[in-house]
Amino acid sequence: MCVESIPPPSSRLTRRGVLAGAAALAGTTAVLAASAPQAGAAAREGRQTGGDLVIEGGTLLDPATGEVTEDAVVVIVDGVVRSAGRRGRTEVPDGAEVIDAHGQWILPGLVEGHIHLNTAAEARDAVLLGATSARSGSTNFFQDIAVRELARQAPEQAPRLRAAGVFVTPDLGDTILADPELTPLARLRDGVRSPEALRRVVEVNLARGADVIKTRVNERAGLPEQDPLAQVYDREQLSAVVAAARRGGKGVLCHSYSEKGCHDAVMAGIRSLEHGAFVGERTLHEMRRRGTYFTPTLTAIAGLADSPDPVLAERGRQYLPVLKRAVLAAHEMGVPLAAGTDSSGGKIKPIGREVELMREAGLSALDAIRTATTGAAKLLGLERTAGSLARGFAGDVILLDGDPLSDVTVLKKPLRVVRSGIAL
Known part of the structure; x- marks a missing residue:
């Protein structure tokens, strides 16, 4: 027997029910119900939520180039990197939440x-x-x-x-x-x-x-x-x-x-x-x-x-x-x-x-x-x-207690994780 004669799967008749069941199994429905009100607003508007955050004082590694920047500042606005570079060359917005990363390494998530x-x-x-x-x-x-x-x-x-x-x-x-x-x-x-x-x-x-x-x-x-x-x-x-x-x-x-x-x-x-x-x-x-x-x-x-x-x-x-x-x-x-x-x-x-x-x-x-x-x-x-913290990239960051170029094992236990400008 083959299934050639069966019509193509419907993207309308069962998708909502199938995915509602998947959400129930995954437990995501309950998590979203308990999330902040802006999550629901973002869903209605078809956008992803994100936070505003400044990370300053750490050592920034750009994996793309291998460039290492000491005393760096990363500015994230609405979940997206606005700027990243050495302190003094990077403008920090007033009133933003700040994470002090002195003594830590800053990498993209x-x-x-x-x-x-x-x-x-x-x-x-x-x-x-x-x-x-x-x-x-x-x-x-x-x-x-x-x-x-x-x-x-x-x-x-x-x-x-x-x-x-x-x-x-x-x-x-x-x-x-x-x-x-x-x-x-x-x-x-x-x-x-x-x-x-x-x-x-x-x-x-x-x-x-x-x-x-x-x-x-x-x-x-x-x-x-x-x-x-x-x-x-x-x-x-x-x-x-x-x-x-x-x-x-x-x-x-x-x-x-x-x-x-x-x-x-x-x-x-x-x-x-x-x-x-x-x-x-x-x-x-x-x-x-x-x-x-x-x-x-x-x-x-x-x-x-x-x-x-x-x-x-x-x-x-x-x-x-x-x-x-x-x-x-x-x-x-x-x-x-x-x-x-x-x-x-x-x-x-x-x-x-x-x-x-x-x-x-x-x-x-x-x-x-x-x-x-x-x-x-x-x-x-x-x-x-x-994969990068360049301007326009997602504000996803990990902070590490050590130099990953000397010891990659520090990547196994991030000190702090930032997801879309939201510090966890």
Whole structure:
């Protein structure tokens, strides 16, 4: 059976109900109800709320250039950077709230390239750990779309988010209940594998407002009963996903491990390769040629080594050094890298840990920082919004107790986070 004869998913008939359910599951409705009145006003006007703030006296690092400015001042007005530079050269508005950053380092808020945010509480934790912008790695019931809306109305509660909606995978499991438009797929004996079925899941995501599409080429490393090197989609199937996403103007991120799977995914036209532990030289060269991003999620792979399950622990010990070598090879070839922790299940890991592991893989401190600022921002299409504190960029800031160019581990525990000009 195929789903070719079923009409395209409706963007009107069920979207409001589907997303209302997602918001209830994510807990964002309750958070917005308790938020300041201006959040509701901003939503009605179609704009994002933001605060006015001055940060002065710290050492400012520009990840784009590597320039370090001592005794710096950053001025944020209505959530946007108005100016940033050395004291005396930067005008400070009268009456603005001031944060004294003497003895601290000032960096733009970090960009998390792969995270699963299912609840408002997880979103808040991610922000407090320094991730002021992020890209979702999918959720089961469109919760990430609800979190994205929370971030727009109450930015202090969630990272600026690129939502992926539901996973394009052979077995949707309970996700089949996420949307009435997905239920016809429950009758497919072989799961979501035909071009028509693959297209349907992508189209439903697009109709519900997904910013990106998430699919896979290999099984999971985090489940002991699965073989991460086993391929679940071939290049033709992946090409069907990419084509459907492109018709909606969206890119695809692809869960991957084996070299053949990585190569098939890249040749199919994905935007970014996720995990990719065994990606090979030929595939990296193709990624460089195409501008395909590599999001290795070193944090997630390193975490496997601490698992009480012996199969997972052994995978972590085996995969991490291989992945680190792949990251360094990719960097040396000029493949663009993005930091992502792959946090999920309510346990949010600091994006600074991913930067630490990038440094351990052999990147310089500045290049490791760029994977969670300018590099990841470009992947998310936020290169004019996030990753820098230049004029016109978002007023997202982290304050650090130490020089990250000497010790990137300070990124794991920001002293203070500012989201859209609102100090947390």
